């Protein structure tokens with residue numbers, strides 16, 4: 001982090017009270033900058049709390065090169081930020097707030113409490129101690145021609161012209177948390193290129209038969225391997241009324257969405273017995289008793305759950321192959337026809353956003369010097385596994401350092417504003 005800023009205190013406005021905005025505020029306030037965080041909702045960190053309901057997978061412990069590769073084409077733009085605020089730094093920060101972390105069997109990192117509540121509470125207390133002014137119920141509604149920020153709340157409209165601004169307004173999934181993507185128009189109107197916002201780490205739609213939905217919606221299909229094109233992963237599927245959710249589908253979001261965008265659909269290939277070689281599957285099926293039905297064979301010899309057997313029936317229009325070898329081959333490679341993506345509202349994260357070509361190495365907008373962008377607003381995408389929060393925190397630290405460099409070099413400090421609220 002950085003040295004204390006000498007002289008009259010510069011003022012920075014952070015727009016957005018999610019983990020990106022709060023981390024930028026912490027770095028800046030620690031360096032002696034007067035920081036105001038403006039959040040649209042009545043309280044900060046609502047999506048962070050939601051992430052906590054699923055265990056709060058903060059980051060991942062895998063080696064850096066493998067970690068970086070998760071960001072695909074955005075990796076070169078994120079490398080320095082991820083190197084300067086690593087997963088170990090994030091774990092140390094978390095422990096410093098009284099929430100030690102641990103590495104799960106998959107390499108994912110979680111706070112011991114598996115929740116975000118205590119962490120957020122301790123974090124807000126730290127920010128308050130640092131003098132950060134947390135303004136809630138106030139919404140950024142754009143820039144005026146002279147560059148001032150317009151903020152609206154129930155009390156009316158105010159304008160402010162800080163020394164620097166950090167945009168940390170998040171993606172557009174789960175809009176009930178305040179992250180509604182309405183900044184697109186505001187930023188786009190200022191000439192900044194915004195790649196269309198799309199669901200990432202989201203479920204997919206499948207035209208299930210009514211029989212399958214009736215029996216299995218809400219049921220998991222555990223321990224499967226799934227493939228789309230060349231990309232494959234292992235995990236769990238969750239059957240929903242409209243299709244599939246779950247870690248295994250989220251991990252293949254990118255290739256699935258690419259195929260859906262290109263051709264209106266995709267095929268997810270499911271291996272229901274990933275721990276058995278094809279020969280072993282065939283041999284087990286061959287051990288069946290002559291009177292056993294196909295379903296009994298699948299259940300008894302292969303240990304398949306009723307939902308997995310249901311998936312096989314659904315994929316074959318209820319015509320399971322009579323031939324043992326064909327049945328074995330199907331178990332190892334069930335084609336599930338995907339008809340579309342679940343809507344952005346329900347996605348874990350958002351792909352698209354402010355183009356990485358629009359920002360410099362400190363995530364400052366090239367077209368708007370003094371305005372920085374962090375977190376999910378930026379156009380990067382990553383699978384679940386802690387990569388979303390890690391990149392959000394790392395870009396926030398990098399942008400805050402950029403703000404400090406800028407302010408360190410600027411002569412006059414002190415915001416001009418009507419009043420902040």
Ligand SMILES: Cc1cc2nc3c(=O)[nH]c(=O)nc-3n(C[C@H](O)[C@H](O)[C@H](O)COP(=O)(O)OP(=O)(O)OC[C@H]3O[C@@H](n4cnc5c(N)ncnc54)[C@H](O)[C@@H]3O)c2cc1C
Nearest residue numbers: 016018019020040051057139140169170178179375376389
């Ligand atoms: C169900 C769910 C589970 C998740 N689980 C995980 C997980 O386990 N691990 C992981 O790494 N990631 C997870 N994520 C993703 C992670 O929560 C996000 O990537 C992260 O919150 C992004 O942080 P951010 O600060 O960029 O944006 P956000 O957290 O979305 O914060 C943006 C803030 O900006 C505010 N805002 C928006 N517009 C305005 C405006 N005009 N004026 C003022 N304020 C505004 C919003 O109210 C919000 O407070 C999960 C997401 C969901 C939905």
